[in-house]
Amino acid sequence: MEIKQDTLLIIDDKPENISVLFHFLVNHGFKILIAENGEDGLMNAEEEQPDLILLDVMMPEIDGFETCMRLKQNPKTQNIPVIFMTALSETVEKVKAFELGAVDYVTKPFQQEEVLARIKTHLVLRKLQQELEAKNEDLIKLNQEKNEFLDIVAHDLRNPLSAIYTAADFLKKKNPDAGSNINEMAGYILDASKQILNLIENFLNIKMIESGKEEIEREVVDIKMILQWMISHYAVNAQKKNITLHFHFEDKQQYLVWVNESRMTQVLENLISNAIKYSPHGKQVNIWLSKRQCCIRCEVEDQGPGLSESDKKQLFGKFARLSARPTGQESSVGLGLFIVKKLVEMMNGKIWCESELGHGATFIVEFPLAEQ
Numbered sequence: 001m002e003i004k005q006d007t008l009l010i011i012d013d014k015p016e017n018i019s020v021l022f023h024f025l026v027n028h029g030f031k032i033l034i035a036e037n038g039e040d041g042l043m044n045a046e047e048e049q050p051d052l053i054l055l056d057v058m059m060p061e062i063d064g065f066e067t068c069m070r071l072k073q074n075p076k077t078q079n080i081p082v083i084f085m086t087a088l089s090e091t092v093e094k095v096k097a098f099e100l101g102a103v104d105y106v107t108k109p110f111q112q113e114e115v116l117a118r119i120k121t122h123l124v125l126r127k128l129q130q131e132l133e134a135k136n137e138d139l140i141k142l143n144q145e146k147n148e149f150l151d152i153v154a155h156d157l158r159n160p161l162s163a164i165y166t167a168a169d170f171l172k173k174k175n176p177d178a179g180s181n182i183n184e185m186a187g188y189i190l191d192a193s194k195q196i197l198n199l200i201e202n203f204l205n206i207k208m209i210e211s212g213k214e215e216i217e218r219e220v221v222d223i224k225m226i227l228q229w230m231i232s233h234y235a236v237n238a239q240k241k242n243i244t245l246h247f248h249f250e251d252k253q254q255y256l257v258w259v260n261e262s263r264m265t266q267v268l269e270n271l272i273s274n275a276i277k278y279s280p281h282g283k284q285v286n287i288w289l290s291k292r293q294c295c296i297r298c299e300v301e302d303q304g305p306g307l308s309e310s311d312k313k314q315l316f317g318k319f320a321r322l323s324a325r326p327t328g329q330e331s332s333v334g335l336g337l338f339i340v341k342k343l344v345e346m347m348n349g350k351i352w353c354e355s356e357l358g359h360g361a362t363f364i365v366e367f368p369l370a371e372q
C-alpha cells in the first residue's frame with residue numbers, strides 16, 4: 001500500500017534563509033512547496049491543498065497575519081493548520097497569531113528537531129480531526145436513515161393496528177360474557193394492541209417535539225371539567241388494584257387555563273396513570289386543583305414507593321425506567337414523563353416532582369391562567 005507523502009507549503013519571501021530547514025524536512029520525507037509572497041501562498045494553498053502551512057510573519061505586501069486571516073476566511077483553506085515562523089519574541093504578536101487561527105509558532109533561528117516535532121503533532125491532530133468529522137458525517141447520515149425508517153414503520157403500523165384494536169373491541173362487545181373464551185381473547189388483543197399503539201403514539205410525539213416545528217394552538221380550557229371526566233374514566237382501572245382516586249377543588253372557583261386541550265389532557269393522563277401504575281394495591285391517589293396568581297396548579301399525589309434523589313434527577317429523561325416498577329401488568333417504556341415535560345414547556349407551563357423515597361410522590365404541574 002502506498003503511503004501518502006505529507007505536503008507542506010512554506011510561505012516565505014526569503015526562501016534562501018530557510019534552505020537548511022527545507023532540506024531537513026525533505027530528508028524526513030515531506031513534499032515541500034514554496035511560495036515567496038502572501039498572494040502566491042493563498043493561491044497555492046487553494047490549488048494544492050497542502051497538509052500544513054509554515055507561514056512567515058514579516059513579508060512585504062501582505063504580511064503573515066493578513067495571509068493567515070485570508071486562509072481562514074476561505075472555506076477551501078480554512079481547515080489547513082498554519083504554523084507561524086517568527087523572529088518575534090513579543091507575546092502580543094504570538095497571541096495575535098493564535099487569534100487569527102494559527103495552531104502554533106516556531107521561532108527563528110530554528111531548532112530543527114523542535115520544528116519537526118511540532119509539524120508532526122499538528123499533522124496527527126489534523127488527521128484525527130478529519131477522521132472525527134468523517135465519522136460524524138456517517139453518524140448523522142445513519143441517524144437520518146434510522147429516523148426515516150422508524151417513521152415509515154410507525155406510520156405503517158398505526159393503521160393496521162387500529163383496525164385490529166377496533167375489531168377486538170367489537171368482538172368483546174358482542175361477547176359481553178366475562179367468562180367466555182372470545183371475551184377473554186378479545187381482551188388480550190385489546191390490551192396488546194393498545195400498548196403498541198401507545199408506543200407508536202409516544203414515538204410520533206417525540207418526533208414532533210424534537211423537530212421543533214410544531215406550534216401548538218391554544219384555547220381557553222376548563223381544566224376541572226377535563227379532570228372530572230378523566231378521573232371517572234381512570235377510576236375503573238384503579239379499581240382493579242383497589243386504588244381510589246380523590247379529587248379536591250373549590251366548588252365556586254373557576255379553573256380556566258390557556259392551553260392546547262388535547263396536549264394538556266395527555267399530560268394529566270400520564271401523571272394520573274403513573275400514580276395508579278406505581279402504587280401498591282389499596283392505596284389512594286389525591287388530585288388537587290388550586291388557583292394561583294398567574295396559573296392553575298394541579299397536584300397528583302400518590303402513596304406509592306416515591307423516588308430517590310438519583311431517580312428524581314433522571315425522571316424527565318428519555319427511556320427513564322427507574323426503581324419503581326408497575327404494580328399491575330402495565331407496560332413501562334420510560335417515555336411518558338419526557339414527553340410530558342416537553343409538552344408542558346411548549347404551553348409555557350412548569351412541572352416538577354416532590355418526593356421522598358418510601359413516602360409517595362407528588363407531581364406538580366402549572367398551566368397559564370386564561371385571561372378573563
Ligand SMILES: Nc1ncnc2c1ncn2[C@@H]1O[C@H](COP(=O)(O)OP(=O)(O)OP(=O)(O)O)[C@@H](O)[C@H]1O
Pocket residue numbers: 202270274275278302304305306307315320321322323324325331332333334335336337338361
Ligand atoms: N408516581 C410515581 N412514583 C414512583 N415512580 C414513578 C412515578 N411516576 C414515574 N415513576 C418512575 O419514573 C419512570 C419514568 O416514568 P415515565 O412515565 O416517563 O415512563 P413509564 O411510566 O415507565 O413508561 P411510559 O412511557 O409508558 O409512560 C418510571 O419507569 C418509574 O420508575
Ligand SMILES: [Mg+2]
Pocket residue numbers: 270273274335336337
Ligand atoms: Mg408513564
